Amino acid sequence: MRGRALPTTVAVAAVLLCAAAGALAAWVAPRLPEPEPTAIGALYAVASAATGALLVRLRPRNVIGWLLVLCGLLQAVSVGTGAYGGYGVDVADPPWPGARWVAQAGSMTWLPSLVLPATVLVAFYPSGRLPARWWRWPVLATAAGLCVVTVGASLSQETYNDIASGPAPLELPRTWWTTAVLVAAVVALGAGVLTIWVATVVRMVRARPPERQELAWLVCVVLPLMVVVFVVPAPGWVVVPVALMVPGAILVGVVRYRLLGIVVSRALVYGALTAVVVGLYLAVAAVAAAGLGRTLSPVTGAVLAALLAVALGPARSRLQAAADRFVYGRRRDxxxxxxxxxxxxxxxxxxxxxxxxxxxxxxxxxxxxxxxxxxxxxxxxxxxxxxxxxxxxxxxxxxxxxxxxxxxxxxxxxxxxxxxxxxxxxxxxxxxxxxxxxxxERDRVLTATHAERDRIRRDLHDGLGPSLAGVGLGVQAVQAMLGERADPATRALLARMREEVDGAVGEVRRILDGLRPAPLDDVGFVAAVQRHAEALAPSVPVRVTAEPLPPLPPDVETAAYRIAQEALTNVARHSGARRAEVGLRARDGRLEVAVVDDGAGFPPEDGDARPAGVGLSSMRTRARAVGGELTVTSGPGGTRVVAGLPLGAER
Missing domain, CATH: 3.30.450.40 (GAF domain)
Structure with a gap:
């Protein structure tokens, strides 16, 4: 605990210095001839330094915390020296001591405060160590190039004019060697930044959770910062809020992904976020009030400032709700x-x-x-x-x-x-x-239904059917035995008995034929057709192609299966085909079952496209029973049987 006391004291002192610089800038801003919005920069300085101080307190030897403290201090130097130099040169009478030198000394320190988080900090994040030894070279190139560019840019009259009026205390001479040094620094800075970013993307792709999520959060935050700093220069009121997301992303890594094993009290995080929200609200309201007060009468300016504060109230409430949701979830909603x-x-x-x-x-x-x-x-x-x-x-x-x-x-x-x-x-x-x-329960009922249906099928097929057939043969034998010796009444009775028995046998066959095929309940329509096609493989290879089908009505499904089954049986028995194909698809509200073979075919009967045959008649009857139709086309090149069965309202 003693080893943490000194680093924590230094970090807290840095936070206090940032706050003091912000207070000085807030006091000076309304009194300058051209007031600048420095409140957001001061807020960024305090937020970065405070986040860094938290990490320093928890992990004193980790570089990330110190980098954040450094970024906050650099931004505070920019804000504080700008306020001191601008007021001390242009407003104070007599001028403040050393105001011109102070104005020039801190004129460009805002640049490293924004570039370091997007480059060097990314290289050390999230472990606080460089991923490999070769990373030292792009980091050193970035740091060295940034230092030279910052110093060189601050030693110019143009930069000094942004802070105060009059000649700059010190101006870098424009010679070939100073130009060469600045160009080399810019090249080193660009090469270092590009190398760090390419390597970071590769590292993020290869990383494992939670390191990948931690890197993703920071990369998604610093990418817009890089754009507004290097690619599309933006005003400070855009750049600094984007930079504010950097400490926010690191806080997400700490709270959500336990960065470096850190477990921070949610009450502490919630309090910090609340302070940031309130501070941002007060800073915006103060800047707006100061601006209005310089252009309007005191009473009118005060009234408009109060109205502005009320108007910003919903925004503050939304930010506060977002902070609460981030830390505690939906407990209040x-x-x-x-x-x-x-x-x-x-x-x-x-x-x-x-x-x-x-x-x-x-x-x-x-x-x-x-x-x-x-x-x-x-x-x-x-x-x-x-x-x-x-x-x-x-x-x-x-x-x-x-x-x-x-x-x-x-x-x-x-x-x-x-x-x-x-x-x-x-x-x-x-x-x-x-x-x-x-x-x-459905599986149980279905299993019981299958078992009962199979029992009925066996009883009819193996019991009642053969018994009735035997009775019919007995009647036929009696008729043959009696022959002409039977009187007319006996012959009529025997003929009627034979007709009744034949009718009963036909009825049994109709019942057996009308029972829903078991494969439809076991594996489904398409799989049942595929199974039957595979059973015919020794006789003729059959390929089944099926498009996605909607749910089929039970009677349509049964009729389609029986038609495909009968058509394939005819192909195997009578066509002499080398191969066949079954196509199943739904089109225009109808189920289309097409069976095509390359067999010998057969001629139509009496010029009609409907050839004779018990199998074809059975298929046509099944199609008509459900409101469909059957089309048969046959010739020397093969036979095509197509059944169109309605799926819905037209039945």
Whole structure:
């Protein structure tokens, strides 16, 4: 602890110096002939130095904290010397001591305060060490080039004129060697920056979580900063707010990804963010009030400043809400959290429904994990908040949410939010439970239906069918035995019995034929057709092509399967084809089943395109029974059987 005292003292002193520079700039700004908006620069200085001081306090030997403190001090020097030099030269009477030299000395220190976070800090982030030894060269080139460019730019009359009036105390002579040195510095700076950035992108791609996320946060922040500093120069009121996101990204790494193993109290982070929001609000209001006060009467300026402060109130409230949401989640807005949960439930598919719901709960509470324990499972351990899930007076499980960090229990607001989310989670868990029960019951009923249908098929095919056939043969034998000796009444009775038996046999066959094929329930329509085609492979190879099909009505599905089955059987038995193809597709509200072969074909009957045959007649009857039609085209090059069966309203 003693080893941290001196570094912490130095870092805190740097924060106080930044605050003092900001206070001086705020006092001087309204009194300058051309006031400049220095409040945002001072805020950036304080934010960077404060974030660096926090890291120095927690990890004194880490370079990242000291780099942030240095960036804050450089920006504070720019703000403070600009205010001292500008007022001391142009306004103060007599002029302040050394004002001209102070104005020139800090005129360009804002440049390294913005470039260092986007280059050198990126190279050391997030471990505080360079990834490899060769990284020293681009870092040194960037640092050296930046120092020379900063000093060279500050020793010019043009830069001095931006701060104060009159001749600059010291001006760099424009000779060939000074120009060469500046050009070399610019080249070194550009090469170092480019190398660091290319290597950082490669490192980010190769990194593993959470280092990849930490790098991604910083890269997404410093990229706009690089653009507004080097590519598209922007005014200070644009550059500095972009630079403010750098300490913000590092705070995200600390809070969300435990950067360097640091666990910071969320109350401390929330307090810091609140102070930043309030400070930004007061700074903007103060700058606006100062500007209005110079152009209007005191009363009017005060009234307009008050109105402006009221107008900025909603923006401050939104920023405050964003800070609260970043640190604590949705604890103050349970309605929005429940709405987001409902949206996730509406968008997620059934397989990912429960993970999506639990992810939403964890995000809303900024918790590392959330899960559901089924009734009877062992209870959660320490550091986990358990909430019973009940629906209709029935326990459906326990929602377990892990605490954000060891020793950081949920607050009363967090528990209220969890209580508001628990019923929604319970409803989802119960719905999934009922879905699984329904699926199990459906499988049981389907299995029983298959077994009963198979039993009926066996009984009819192996029992009643042969028995009726035997009775028919017996009647036929009696008729043959009696012959002409039977009287007319006996012959009529036997003929009628034979007709009845033949009709009963036909009825049994019709019942067997009308039973829904088992493969349709076992594997589905397309797979059933594929299975039948594979069974015919020894006789003729059959290729099945199927487009995505909508849900088929049961009778249409049965008719289509029977038609394809009968057509393929005819191909194997009668066509002599070398290959065949089955096409299944839905078009214009109709299911199209096409069976094509390259066999010998057959001539149409009496010039009609409908050839004779029991199989073809059966297929045509099946198609018409469901409101469809069957088209058969045959010739020496093969046969094409196409069935068009309606899928919906036209049936």
């Amino acid at each position: 349970p309605v929005t959290a429940v709405t987001e949960l409902g949206d996730r439930v509406a968008r997620a598919d059934e397989a990912g429904l429960l993970p999506a719901v639990l992810g939403t709960v964890a995000t809303a509470l900024r918790a590392p994990d959330a899960r559901v324990l089924r009734p009877g499972e062992p209870g959660p351990g320490d550091g986990v908040v358990a909430v019973p899930l009940r629906v209709g007076g029935r326990d459906v499980g326990t929602l377990c949410v892990a605490e954000r960090a060891p020793g950081e229990p949920f607050t009363a607001g967090d528990r209220r939010l969890l209580a508001a989310l628990a019923p929604q989670v319970a409803a989802v868990v119960r719905a999934l439970e009922l879905t699984r029960s329904l699926e199990r």
